[in-house]
Amino acid sequence: MTKIIKMETTMNNQRSRVLFSDKTKQIIVEVICYLFVLLWIYAATNKILDFEKFKVQIGQSPILTDYALIVPYLIPSIEIIIAVLVLIKRTLLIGLYASFGLMLMFTIYIFIILNFAEKIPCSCGGILEKMGWTEHLIFNIGFVVLSLIAIIFQTQFNEKKAK
Numbered sequence: 001m002t003k004i005i006k007m008e009t010t011m012n013n014q015r016s017r018v019l020f021s022d023k024t025k026q027i028i029v030e031v032i033c034y035l036f037v038l039l040w041i042y043a044a045t046n047k048i049l050d051f052e053k054f055k056v057q058i059g060q061s062p063i064l065t066d067y068a069l070i071v072p073y074l075i076p077s078i079e080i081i082i083a084v085l086v087l088i089k090r091t092l093l094i095g096l097y098a099s100f101g102l103m104l105m106f107t108i109y110i111f112i113i114l115n116f117a118e119k120i121p122c123s124c125g126g127i128l129e130k131m132g133w134t135e136h137l138i139f140n141i142g143f144v145v146l147s148l149i150a151i152i153f154q155t156q157f158n159e160k161k162a163k
Contacts, residue, residue: 022160025153032150033086036099039143040083044076060121063112078102093154100147107140 020028047054051072059068082102085095113120114133131139 020153022157025156029150029153029157032146033092033096035146036086036095036143037083040079040086040099044079044083047072047076047079057121061113062117062119062121063109093151093158096147096151096154100144100151103140103143103147107137107144110137110140 054076055068055072058064058071061068064071078098079102082095082098085091085098088095110133114137120133
């Protein structure tokens, strides 16, 4: 009787550790990657198409004013590079880490603006322009979480392949 209980407990523990199948995890990673590609390409394109407005917005930022000459060129370039990294299987994990890093930086920037800036500048352009700063913060936190999920799952795949 004790053996049966131990065996059943062991099976339940193993089952609880496997929340998602490998196939489901792979689909989740792919969906998250496509979301990031859409986000980065959309954001970069929007900034490039309305570049003068983007430069003015960066210049109005209480944090980025000193870097207003380089940041408007840097951000869309980085967003495009990250989108490409996420699309290429060999550089996928690098792209996910870069997505995490950039989204985390954007999130911290918004948090600082909301909590410490005397004057809150205009927000992003395009569809995201309709969001307020608080909604934008929540949106960014969601993408930070998505990037972490994809990093964890992709790292697990890479470790299984290496075995």
